[in-house]
Amino acid sequence: MKISDLDTPAVLIDIDVMERNLQNMSNYCAAHGLRLRPHTKTHKIPELARLQLRLGASGITVAKLGEADVMADSGVNDILIVYPLLGEKKLDRLMRLAERVRCAVAIDSLDVAQGISRAALTAGVTVGVRVEFDTGFGRCGLPITEDSVETAKRIRELASLRWEGVLTYPGHIMGTAAEREILLATENNRLSTLKELLDRQGVDCEVVSGGNTPAAYISHRFKNVTEIRPGTYIFNDKNTVCAEAATYRDCAATVLTTVVSASVTGKVMVDAGSKTLSADPLLSGLKLGYGEVVNYPDAMIEDLSEEHGHLNVRKVRNPPKLGERLRIVPNHICTCINLHDRVYGCSGEDVVVQWEVKGRGEVQ
Amino acid sequence: MKISDLDTPAVLIDIDVMERNLQNMSNYCAAHGLRLRPHTKTHKIPELARLQLRLGASGITVAKLGEADVMADSGVNDILIVYPLLGEKKLDRLMRLAERVRCAVAIDSLDVAQGISRAALTAGVTVGVRVEFDTGFGRCGLPITEDSVETAKRIRELASLRWEGVLTYPGHIMGTAAEREILLATENNRLSTLKELLDRQGVDCEVVSGGNTPAAYISHRFKNVTEIRPGTYIFNDKNTVCAEAATYRDCAATVLTTVVSASVTGKVMVDAGSKTLSADPLLSGLKLGYGEVVNYPDAMIEDLSEEHGHLNVRKVRNPPKLGERLRIVPNHICTCINLHDRVYGCSGEDVVVQWEVKGRGEVQ
Numbered sequence: 001m002k003i004s005d006l007d008t009p010a011v012l013i014d015i016d017v018m019e020r021n022l023q024n025m026s027n028y029c030a031a032h033g034l035r036l037r038p039h040t041k042t043h044k045i046p047e048l049a050r051l052q053l054r055l056g057a058s059g060i061t062v063a064k065l066g067e068a069d070v071m072a073d074s075g076v077n078d079i080l081i082v083y084p085l086l087g088e089k090k091l092d093r094l095m096r097l098a099e100r101v102r103c104a105v106a107i108d109s110l111d112v113a114q115g116i117s118r119a120a121l122t123a124g125v126t127v128g129v130r131v132e133f134d135t136g137f138g139r140c141g142l143p144i145t146e147d148s149v150e151t152a153k154r155i156r157e158l159a160s161l162r163w164e165g166v167l168t169y170p171g172h173i174m175g176t177a178a179e180r181e182i183l184l185a186t187e188n189n190r191l192s193t194l195k196e197l198l199d200r201q202g203v204d205c206e207v208v209s210g211g212n213t214p215a216a217y218i219s220h221r222f223k224n225v226t227e228i229r230p231g232t233y234i235f236n237d238k239n240t241v242c243a244e245a246a247t248y249r250d251c252a253a254t255v256l257t258t259v260v261s262a263s264v265t266g267k268v269m270v271d272a273g274s275k276t277l278s279a280d281p282l283l284s285g286l287k288l289g290y291g292e293v294v295n296y297p298d299a300m301i302e303d304l305s306e307e308h309g310h311l312n313v314r315k316v317r318n319p320p321k322l323g324e325r326l327r328i329v330p331n332h333i334c335t336c337i338n339l340h341d342r343v344y345g346c347s348g349e350d351v352v353v354q355w356e357v358k359g360r361g362e363v364q
Numbered sequence: 365m366k367i368s369d370l371d372t373p374a375v376l377i378d379i380d381v382m383e384r385n386l387q388n389m390s391n392y393c394a395a396h397g398l399r400l401r402p403h404t405k406t407h408k409i410p411e412l413a414r415l416q417l418r419l420g421a422s423g424i425t426v427a428k429l430g431e432a433d434v435m436a437d438s439g440v441n442d443i444l445i446v447y448p449l450l451g452e453k454k455l456d457r458l459m460r461l462a463e464r465v466r467c468a469v470a471i472d473s474l475d476v477a478q479g480i481s482r483a484a485l486t487a488g489v490t491v492g493v494r495v496e497f498d499t500g501f502g503r504c505g506l507p508i509t510e511d512s513v514e515t516a517k518r519i520r521e522l523a524s525l526r527w528e529g530v531l532t533y534p535g536h537i538m539g540t541a542a543e544r545e546i547l548l549a550t551e552n553n554r555l556s557t558l559k560e561l562l563d564r565q566g567v568d569c570e571v572v573s574g575g576n577t578p579a580a581y582i583s584h585r586f587k588n589v590t591e592i593r594p595g596t597y598i599f600n601d602k603n604t605v606c607a608e609a610a611t612y613r614d615c616a617a618t619v620l621t622t623v624v625s626a627s628v629t630g631k632v633m634v635d636a637g638s639k640t641l642s643a644d645p646l647l648s649g650l651k652l653g654y655g656e657v658v659n660y661p662d663a664m665i666e667d668l669s670e671e672h673g674h675l676n677v678r679k680v681r682n683p684p685k686l687g688e689r690l691r692i693v694p695n696h697i698c699t700c701i702n703l704h705d706r707v708y709g710c711s712g713e714d715v716v717v718q719w720e721v722k723g724r725g726e727v728q
Contacts (some may be wrong), residue, residue, distance in 0.1 A: 007451065007454065007728045008451075008455040008728065009727050010727075010728075011727065041670060042390050063670065063671045064671065072543040083624070083635075083671060084623060084624040086624055086686070086687050087371065087372075087622065087687070089371040090371065108625055109625065109626075109627065109686060111686060112686075120607075133629075134627065134628055138628050138631065139625075139628065139631075139633060139669060139672055139674060140624075140625040140627060140628070140633055140672070140675075141627055142627050143627070143629075147577040171669070213617040234591070258450060258451065260447070260448040260450055260504075261448050261473065261503075261504040261505075262470055262473075263496075263498065263504060263505055263506050263507070264503065264504070264505070264507075265507075266499055267502065267503075269448075269503060269504055271447075274642070274644060274728055275699060275700055275702050275727065278638070278642075278643065279642065279643045279644050279645070280638060280643050280701070281643070301399075305503060305535070306405060306427065306698055306699060306702075307405075307427045307428065307447060308503055308504070310502075310503060311412060322450070322475060323450050323451070323475075330469075335638055335639060335643070335672055336671060338639050338670075338703070339702070339703070339725075339727070340727065341720050341725040342726070349706075353369065356643075361701070361703075361704065363373050363374075363639065363640055363704065364371050364372065364373065364374075
């Protein structure tokens with residue numbers, strides 16, 4: 001089948017670009033002695049998780065138990081859940097998971113850790129734990145203080161937990177390459193302080209896990225980090241390009257779309273709106289627009305309805321015509337793919353495989 | 365089953381509130397001799413479409429052929445597709461649909477109309493058509509000119525099409541009630557001009573279709589409008605409330621969520637991020653925040669990660685605690701529900717039914 005045989009909208013994955021992205025990250029991690037544990041929330045596709053493992057990943061990361069189950073069902077057997085798991089239902093599911101694969105969780109509360117410990121003891125399983133510290137993103141994670149390290153120490157001693165180390169999410173290390181460089185200095189001060197506090201209390205950490213896509217290729221300059229968990233790098237997206245962490249040639253995922261209306265002066269409408277691209281904003285510059293139109297750099301996706309992408313084409317010399325097919329690089333590929341039941345793997349103009357987004361809809 | 369038995373995140377529908385919303389709209393339309401053709405893109409749930417029909421709707425509206433198929437499969441037999449249908453694949457699907465239910469399409473291009481006419485002639489079916497005019501939203505629709513009415517006239521004469529009339533989408537009639545009042549005057553000038561042009565060329569219109577949720581209850585004051593197509597009114601959402609078109613007591617849909625982290629000062633994290641709520645912006649005021657936290661009006665959902673809602677609780681006297689369950693009224697319920705495979709119908713604290721979002725994922 002050819003791409004021209006597909007109806008629109010449809011998510012296309014350029015397999016050659018994707019494999020190059022994966023290989024480059026594997027090579028980089030190998031060269032710097034970093035372990036790579038990709039976050040599969042970007043694609044939620046078991047076949048791609050297994051490809052990442054074949055190309056050198058040491059395990060995978062997920063956000064939700066439902067995603068972990070889907071991945072375990074497909075044979076992935078080393079899964080980190082970077083999400084706080086509370087409540088009896090989730091603990092039961094975690095125990096079932098721990099019975100069949102090696103799994104670990106990120107934790108930022110003694111309460112949550114105690115809950116998992118009790119459940120694991122009862123179930124007769126072991127669950128890996130990593131205590132999350134907040135290095136500045138301000139989302140989850142304990143503050144870097146002596147008290148927090150004391151908490152980590154208590155968590156390390158809980159029954160039926162396998163102590164692995166610490167974890168951070170450097171979501172604040174963003175912006176341009178130059179901006180990240182400035183942020184890196186502060187980050188390293190924090191990572192050094194954390195290490196000192198951990199050493200002082202004798203808390204050994206086999207794993208210091210960090211890493212996101214924008215900063216992935218400078219991960220070796222993050223102090224003490226042993227493992228990274230980038231997700232988006234498999235495809236990249238407009239946010240990654242604007243963060244100077246990829247070029248459009250490195251963007252493996254595009255949305256194939258059709259111009260469905262050209263009745264309003266200065267605009268054309270495409271069949272990719274917020275239910276196809278997601279309304280996630282551009283994170284840099286003026287934060288305007290909902291994606292990059294391939295071959296029409298002067299077209300601005302200025303608004304999204306649920307099923308319409310509103311292209312402002314006033315600055316485009318030869319605007320796309322009714323019926324013309326366009327490709328869009330979304331702002332944020334993770335939330336885009338999460339809207340689709342399937343994506344199409346392509347090589348050149350050939351559609352060579354269809355992948356089900358099996359983890360989509362696994363909100364719990 | 366009780367709501368307390370559900371794991372989080374989960375979308376809850378208060379059935380009593382929903383039915384009241386439906387009944388009120390039916391009563392309003394009946395009182396003003398308007399036909400009600402609800403847009404089911406809000407829920408994509410066949411059972412709710414059938415409920416809307418039982419409570420007085422004269423047919424339904426959808427955006428996508430896939431949604432139409434799901435609705436037709438469930439027994440809905442009068443479907444308007446308010447979306448331009450281009451390309452052989454879509455025309456084939458439209459013909460299959462027209463063979464089994466009464467269907468109509470909105471069109472703003474002679475080319476598209478001719479494509480449908482040819483396909484219908486070949487297939488031996490009839491497809492209803494309504495020509496879309498742009499009254500100011502600037503998305504789809506022909507401009508209100510003599511030339512456009514000439515185009516409508518030509519479309520009316522095409523073979524195998526059933527001429528129904530004209531259609532507008534007043535998506536620009538938004539803001540507060542007072543702001544809408546000002547916009548209504550301009551809208552009525554345009555609707556009057558359109559009527560004059562149509563009359564002058566002898567284009568009779570059984571249907572003049574308009575209407576969105578924010579302006580639904582002033583639809584009788586839109587000149588010549590015979591039918592409205594609101595979608596959100598079945599549930600309402602924060603955008604509807606901020607548009608003064610509903611109160612929070614009229615919001616039937618909430619996202620049940622749990623506080624999963626409270627480690628960062630001044631914030632708590634809930635398990636409802638952009639993959640649960642959608643990142644659709646608030647459309648009024650400062651356009652800040654990603655939903656309303658029930659019972660915590662001073663908590664601000666200031667940011668969304670994919671799986672985390674970042675609540676700023678600095679202004680909250682007794683902030684929610686780790687493990688506490690909250691309910692959130694999303695900014696935009698249509699894109700929220702579109703992220704979920706199922707929703708839970710509740711009456712008081714009882715979960716009485718589970719509905720599959722069957723049309724979700726039908727992007728084509």
